[in-house]
Amino acid sequence: MTKRMWLPILAAFTLTMACGGGSGDAGTSQPSGSNLGEIKIGVLEPLSGPNASQGKDVLNGVELARDVLNGKYPEVNIPKLTVGKITLVSSDTQSNPQIAASEVDRLVRTEKVVAIVGTYQSATTLTASERAERLGIPTVCGSSSSTALTERGLKWFFRVGPSDKTFAETYFDWLKSIQAQHPVKRAVILHTNDQFGNDGAKIITEVAGKNGTTIVDDISFQGNATDFTSQVQKVRSANPDAVFTLAFTNDAILFVKTAAQLGYTPPAILAFGAGWIDPKFITALGPMANYSITRASWASQFGDKNPTAKAVAALYEKNYNQPMTENSAREFTAMITTGEAIQQAGSTDPEKIRTALRNYKQTKTIMPWKGIKFDANGQNEQSAGVIEQMVNGRYELLWPAEAATTKLTWPAPPLTGR
Amino acid sequence: MTELSQAAISGLLLGSIYALVAVGLTLIFGVMDIVNFAHGDFLMAAMYITFFLWLYGRLDPLVSIPLAAAGIAILGVVVYAVLIRRVLKGPVLSQIIVTFGLLVFMRGMAQVLFTANTRGIPDPLVGPVRLVFGGVVAGGAQLTAAVGAILCTALVYLLLTRTELGSAINAVAEDADAARLMGIDPNRIHMLTWAVAGASVGVAGALLMNFFPVTPEIGAGFGLVAFVVVSMGGFGSLQGAFLAGLAMGVIQDVVGLFQPAYGFAAIFALYLLIVMVRPQGFFGTR
Numbered sequence: 001m002t003k004r005m006w007l008p009i010l011a012a013f014t015l016t017m018a019c020g021g022g023s024g025d026a027g028t029s030q031p032s033g034s035n036l037g038e039i040k041i042g043v044l045e046p047l048s049g050p051n052a053s054q055g056k057d058v059l060n061g062v063e064l065a066r067d068v069l070n071g072k073y074p075e076v077n078i079p080k081l082t083v084g085k086i087t088l089v090s091s092d093t094q095s096n097p098q099i100a101a102s103e104v105d106r107l108v109r110t111e112k113v114v115a116i117v118g119t120y121q122s123a124t125t126l127t128a129s130e131r132a133e134r135l136g137i138p139t140v141c142g143s144s145s146s147t148a149l150t151e152r153g154l155k156w157f158f159r160v161g162p163s164d165k166t167f168a169e170t171y172f173d174w175l176k177s178i179q180a181q182h183p184v185k186r187a188v189i190l191h192t193n194d195q196f197g198n199d200g201a202k203i204i205t206e207v208a209g210k211n212g213t214t215i216v217d218d219i220s221f222q223g224n225a226t227d228f229t230s231q232v233q234k235v236r237s238a239n240p241d242a243v244f245t246l247a248f249t250n251d252a253i254l255f256v257k258t259a260a261q262l263g264y265t266p267p268a269i270l271a272f273g274a275g276w277i278d279p280k281f282i283t284a285l286g287p288m289a290n291y292s293i294t295r296a297s298w299a300s301q302f303g304d305k306n307p308t309a310k311a312v313a314a315l316y317e318k319n320y321n322q323p324m325t326e327n328s329a330r331e332f333t334a335m336i337t338t339g340e341a342i343q344q345a346g347s348t349d350p351e352k353i354r355t356a357l358r359n360y361k362q363t364k365t366i367m368p369w370k371g372i373k374f375d376a377n378g379q380n381e382q383s384a385g386v387i388e389q390m391v392n393g394r395y396e397l398l399w400p401a402e403a404a405t406t407k408l409t410w411p412a413p414p415l416t417g418r
Numbered sequence: 419m420t421e422l423s424q425a426a427i428s429g430l431l432l433g434s435i436y437a438l439v440a441v442g443l444t445l446i447f448g449v450m451d452i453v454n455f456a457h458g459d460f461l462m463a464a465m466y467i468t469f470f471l472w473l474y475g476r477l478d479p480l481v482s483i484p485l486a487a488a489g490i491a492i493l494g495v496v497v498y499a500v501l502i503r504r505v506l507k508g509p510v511l512s513q514i515i516v517t518f519g520l521l522v523f524m525r526g527m528a529q530v531l532f533t534a535n536t537r538g539i540p541d542p543l544v545g546p547v548r549l550v551f552g553g554v555v556a557g558g559a560q561l562t563a564a565v566g567a568i569l570c571t572a573l574v575y576l577l578l579t580r581t582e583l584g585s586a587i588n589a590v591a592e593d594a595d596a597a598r599l600m601g602i603d604p605n606r607i608h609m610l611t612w613a614v615a616g617a618s619v620g621v622a623g624a625l626l627m628n629f630f631p632v633t634p635e636i637g638a639g640f641g642l643v644a645f646v647v648v649s650m651g652g653f654g655s656l657q658g659a660f661l662a663g664l665a666m667g668v669i670q671d672v673v674g675l676f677q678p679a680y681g682f683a684a685i686f687a688l689y690l691l692i693v694m695v696r697p698q699g700f701f702g703t704r
Binding site: 047048049050052053055056193219220221222224225226227229230231233234237249250253254257258260261262263278280281283284285286287288416417 | 421424425428429432529533534535536537538539540541545546548550555557558559560629630631633634635638639640643667670671672673674675678679681682683
């Protein structure tokens with residue numbers, strides 16, 4: 001074979017690599033229960049590829065919710081389903097929006113699922129929910145936060161967790177409360193170049209404008225970057241009072257390490273969850289992870305006030321050998337919501353499940369929210385966010401002030417020499 | 419100005435790692451006309467070796483360099499003996515499929531064995547080291563990686579140009595049948611080439627682990643860069659790969675300074691441009 005002949009092959013390979021690789025996995029089957037028998041729910045998460053560790057975390061949350069709904073843990077104060085037994089058919093998005101959409105097709109047409117829970121990343125939720133809309137199957141989303149998802153006028157899409165708009169407003173409510181000591185006049189946004197990052201940046205800029213904060217630079221990067229030098233340099237030269245970040249795990253780690261190498265410590269990193277709350281972010285960075293601030297919609301500290309949340313978090317830690325994260329808590333809640341809607345519908349007809357979701361009202365959740373009630377766009381209008389700061393490798397609550405478990409450290413001490 | 423110098427210096431440091439990753443790829447291609455699509459995944463394996471030596475043996479990545487190099491050299495020899503040797507005489511398509519299959523297999527195995535979790539070493543020895551010249555910073559981890567990469571590339575270069583083994587490798591690359599008539603065993607030379615290529619990417623993996631987190635997917639990005647470096651430098655050319663690696667690092671960081679979202683895209687744009695003007699790359703002859 002001549003060297004020239006390799007060129008087109010190499011080009012084809014490059015394209016294939018860009019599309020990612022891997023395979024999905026099959027669901028579990030359980031004996032059928034009462035009248036509806038087996039109720040098949042599709043779970044679509046990134047189980048291979050760059051976001052697989054977070055994908056596994058959220059899948060654990062969904063599986064725990066299934067077991068609770070099926071009555072495996074009567075000690076948890078969530079009523080078990082009496083209409084049937086939930087079976088999950090889990091599938092892998094590979095972090096790829098096209099694959100997410102085609103997997104919805106497969107789940108609905110071949111596996112005959114009656115609802116879909118997922119898909120963690122906003123970029124894949126965008127395409128998956130559009131496909132499900134066309135097929136007339138409800139999608140219940142836990143942890144994708146891109147605001148645009150619930151501004152598309154979809155009839156079959158429901159999000160239990162807060163949108164980034166809610167999160168951004170929470171950030172600025174909190175910043176307002178500390179503005180005497182730590183005014184944020186100039187901020188930078190550092191974000192991954194995808195649905196989550198770009199939409200988040202847009203929303204932050206919007207909310208910042210209303211609150212008198214100028215976004216002096218909007219810096220984006222391609223996910224799974226090989227280098228972060230230019231991004232760190234851009235942030236440093238903008239000299240901001242705080243840095244808003246939207247990034248997944250690898251990028252979050254590399255950003256902090258590169259900043260440390262270049263001798264720059266942002267005064268405050270205000271993260272939008274994602275990589276910043278992955279337990280692996282903390283183990284890979286050690287003390288350098290400390291003092292990161294994140295928005296969250298769940299915190300283990302709430303367990304002290306909410307016995308159900310405490311029991312669920314304890315079960316999660318026991319079963320999966322790592323602490324429950326806000327991602328797994330949100331996805332757990334999405335699955336419970338789906339199950340309870342099916343219970344209320346008393347049917348596996350997707351149309352009836354959708355109507356039940358539309359009318360769904362719940363005040364008891366494991367989340368620090370007033371409850372769950374969907375608006376016309378499918379957004380849970382009662383969800384809310386909290387602000388946390390990492391102290392000694394663990395996130396502690398800063399806001400709401402009455403629930404705070406730690407005192408704010410601002411500016412963060414230098415990354416090197418911690 | 420400081421900003422620009424910083425971007426250029428950081429780019430050179432990054433580029434030398436790109437170059438070292440590409441060395442093994444270009445070497446194997448130069449000697450036996452095989453593109454190892456799993457090359458980036460050899461890097462991934464080296465990073466995991468380094469990580470687990472640190473996790474269970476508390477060995478610093480610097481200490482693990484020879485171990486990772488040896489580990490991946492052995493992996494290279496095994497891959498050659500078990501897979502490559504058999505398809506060398508087979509149809510072209512099997513040569514393509516076999517290393518691509520290896521890529522999928524290695525990534526899948528890594529996810530099964532090590533899970534998809536991101537792993538990093540929080541406190542490498544060189545972590546706190548920083549060199550500062552007039553406001554321009556060279557981080558210890560990157561600097562060590564660059565120095566290691568340059569030394570390792572130079573060693574491979576000397577091996578190829580100054581030793582009897584190097585002459586034998588070159589002879590087999592030129593014409594395996596003629597080399598056989600001169601008493602050189604091409605099979606043995608091929609195996610040694612895979613060992614040298616494995617060792618160089620093993621060193622790269624250990625050096626990267628000082629500042630880079632590893633996941634089963636890490637080979638995708640670096641593997642892609644290595645292919646572009648090799649094509650840009652000229653297939654089979656070590657000097658070409660080295661220059662192209664440095665060029666790509668600098669371009670990525672300098673373009674990134676102005677357009678952070680497009681730093682990585684810029685190197686691919688440059689690659690397309692070079693392929694149009696000079697399809698054989700900087701130093702390619704064929």
